Amino acid sequence: MIVCTLADILQKRGMSRRELSRQSGVHVNTVCKMANNESTLVHMGVLEVLCEVLEVQPGDLLRDLPWREAQRYCAARKGGQ
Numbered sequence: 402m403i404v405c406t407l408a409d410i411l412q413k414r415g416m417s418r419r420e421l422s423r424q425s426g427v428h429v430n431t432v433c434k435m436a437n438n439e440s441t442l443v444h445m446g447v448l449e450v451l452c453e454v455l456e457v458q459p460g461d462l463l464r465d466l467p468w469r470e471a472q473r474y475c476a477a478r479k480g481g482q
Contacts, residue, residue, distance in 0.1 A: 402466055403463055403471075404466055404474050406463070406464055408437070410462070418433050426450065448462065
């Protein structure tokens with residue numbers, strides 16, 4: 402299962418979702434859905450601009466985890482909000 406680590410990256414940098422939206426031009430709802438692992442589709446252009454603004458690689462934002470580990474990861478993120 403592929404998970405998005407955007408929330409972790411933002412937290413480590415002390416950057417809000419709204420600030421990332423402002424800097425990237427990506428709609429705040431899209432940023433929030435990605436950070437909450439609620440996205441089922443990510444456009445390459447969105448991925449590219451987020452990586453550029455955050456100075457990361459796509460593999461830093463998206464991780465392929467075994468299903469159970471991904472479920473735990475997502476549950477932990479929701480519990481930490």
